[in-house]
Amino acid sequence: xxxxxxxxxxxxxxxLQENGRTPYAELGKAVGLAVSSVNERVKKLNxxxxxxGVHAAVSASALRLDLxxxxxxxxxxPATEEQFLARVASEPAILECHHVTGTWNYLLKVRTHTTxxxxxxxxxIVKAVPGVLRxxxxxxxxxxxxxxxxxxxxxxxxxxxxxx
Amino acid sequence: xxxxxxxxxxxxxxxLQENGRTPYAELGKAVGLAVSSVNERVKKLNxxxxxxGVHAAVSASALRLDLxxxxxxxxxxPATEEQFLARVASEPAILECHHVTGTWNYLLKVRTHTTxxxxxxxxxIVKAVPGVLRxxxxxxxxxxxxxxxxxxxxxxxxxxxxxx
DNA sequence: AATGAAAGCTTTACACC
DNA sequence: GGTGTAAAGCTTTCATT
Numbered sequence: 001x002x003x004x005x006x007x008x009x010x011x012x013x014x015x016l017q018e019n020g021r022t023p024y025a026e027l028g029k030a031v032g033l034a035v036s037s038v039n040e041r042v043k044k045l046n047x048x049x050x051x052x053g054v055h056a057a058v059s060a061s062a063l064r065l066d067l068x069x070x071x072x073x074x075x076x077x078p079a080t081e082e083q084f085l086a087r088v089a090s091e092p093a094i095l096e097c098h099h100v101t102g103t104w105n106y107l108l109k110v111r112t113h114t115t116x117x118x119x120x121x122x123x124x125i126v127k128a129v130p131g132v133l134r135x136x137x138x139x140x141x142x143x144x145x146x147x148x149x150x151x152x153x154x155x156x157x158x159x160x161x162x163x164x
Numbered sequence: 165x166x167x168x169x170x171x172x173x174x175x176x177x178x179x180l181q182e183n184g185r186t187p188y189a190e191l192g193k194a195v196g197l198a199v200s201s202v203n204e205r206v207k208k209l210n211x212x213x214x215x216x217g218v219h220a221a222v223s224a225s226a227l228r229l230d231l232x233x234x235x236x237x238x239x240x241x242p243a244t245e246e247q248f249l250a251r252v253a254s255e256p257a258i259l260e261c262h263h264v265t266g267t268w269n270y271l272l273k274v275r276t277h278t279t280x281x282x283x284x285x286x287x288x289i290v291k292a293v294p295g296v297l298r299x300x301x302x303x304x305x306x307x308x309x310x311x312x313x314x315x316x317x318x319x320x321x322x323x324x325x326x327x328x
Numbered sequence: 329a330a331t332g333a334a335a336g337c338t339t340t341a342c343a344c345c
Numbered sequence: 346g347g348t349g350t351a352a353a354g355c356t357t358t359c360a361t362t
Contacts, residue, residue, distance in 0.1 A: 003226065016220035020184050023355060037330050039357065050226040054218060056180035058314050062167065062214040065314055070264065070271065085308055092315035098304040100234065107234065107302065111314060138271065140262040144249055148312055150222050150229055150275060151256035187338060198348050203340065 003048055008033065012041060013050070014152045020054035065111040067118055068140040072104040073125065073132060080131030081105070087129050093121055104136070167212055172197065176205060177214070178316045184218035229275040231282055232304040236268040237289065237296060244295030245269070251293050257285055268300070 005013075008031045015022050015030060024038040031038070045051045060066070073084070084106070088097045096109035112118045118137070126132050169177070172195045179186050179194060188202040195202070209215045224230070237248070248270070252261045260273035276282045282301070290296050 005226065013220065013222050017222055018219070020218040020220045025355080034331050035355090036332075036357080036359090040329080043357090048226070050223050052221040052223050054184040054220050055182070055312065056177065056184045056218050057216040057312060058177050058181055058316075059214050059216050060314055062169065062212070063314055063316070068262070070262070088309055092313075092317075094309060095311055095313070096307065097309040098232070098234070099306045099308070100302040100304055102302050107304075138264040138266050140264055140271075142263045143260065144263070145252055145258060145261040147259055148219065148221060149256075149259070150224055150227055152222075152227070153256075189338075199338085200340080200342090200349075201347055203338095204346085207340090 003050070005050060009041060009045060009050070010152045012038065013045065016042070016051065016054075017149045017152070060111060064113050067112045067114060068143065069110045069112070069118055070138045070140070071108040071110055071122065071125075072136040072138075073106045073108060074104045074134045075131045076133060077131045080129065084129045084132065087125065091121075091124075093117075167214070169214060173205060173209060173214070174316045176202065177209070180206070180215065180218075181313045181316070224275060228277050231276045231278060232307065233274045233276070233282055234302045234304065235272040235274055235286065235289075236300040236302075237270045237272060238268045238298045239295045240297060241295045244293065248293045248296065251289065255285075255288075257281075 024035045028038045098107045188199045192202045262271045
């Protein structure tokens with residue numbers, strides 16, 4: 001299959017997920033390949049979209065973005081959705097927006113400096129998007145885990161699951 | 165102040181958030197500084213922990229991690245928390261774990277291949293951690309926005325807010 | 329697909345401002 | 346703090362297997 005990801009790719013992905021600037025020499029040592037082979041594999045992982053990008057993780061607290069909130073948003077009129085999504089796209093305080101099952105329409109992950117900023121944000125969402133009827137906000141008191149790192153199951157386990 | 169982040173730093177952070185491998189020559193052109201100055205600033209941003217790391221973003225769909233779920237977890241006995249957090253730390257399917265306000269204790273963000281894997285995961289959490297009484301799971305049907313990029317307010321706006 | 333070697337970039341260190 | 350320069354390090358390409 002064209003977009004197959006073998007165990008070597010998984011190891012490379014795991015290392016680059018951890019440190020996106022790991023030198024190819026080090027990746028090569030980890031997987032037992034020459035630098036040029038690693039280069040070719042990484043290039044292909046990028047071309048295939050398996051690697052979507054490399055990004056610096058910036059400290060929220062260093063930016064004083066101390067308030068993390070999850071906001072459920074609901075409406076009755078389906079026409080509300082289009083305007084809501086336009087608002088979501090242009091609002092940098094919204095880190096994530098998920099269409100979820102259950103009684104609510106969407107779940108937002110939002111970072112602001114203070115509760116006052118969050119209040120202003122909530123007012124903005126409800127006021128700026130006609131049709132939004134209700135919101136429910138949960139504040140994150142702490143986040144023991146917060147990573148974008150996907151589970152790259154160890155090669156052996158993966159092989160076992162695939163029935164090999 | 166020691167950990168002050170000026171407008172030049174913000175521009176650098178915004179560019180590195182977008183592309184963690186932006187060459188210093190390009191960063192320098194964007195902020196009007198020499199390559200060596202950019203190098204020094206980035207070095208300091210790393211040392212100060214403003215940049216927490218650089219990570220490759222791996223495509224969930226390429227790994228067939230097609231199911232994204234938010235799981236609320238609740239218990240009555242406070243002693244449950246310690247074991248729960250140990251379980252969270254060692255479970256790679258859990259991408260995020262937040263201690264939240266409201267009727268639930270924690271909110272988890274979880275990625276699995278299928279509903280079957282999610283079912284196994286939920287059974288594992290409840291069974292493996294004695295004291296966990298209830299869970300509520302929301303499935304993400306789609307995610308119009310999902311970024312770790314923090315809002316780096318434009319320099320002018322920031323300056324205005326700071327009263328300068 | 330993988331390899332080593334050469335060429336081309338990028339980062340880093342440093343002397344100076 | 347910033348700058349340019351030189352050395353070191355990393356990535357990329359390519360002829361070969």
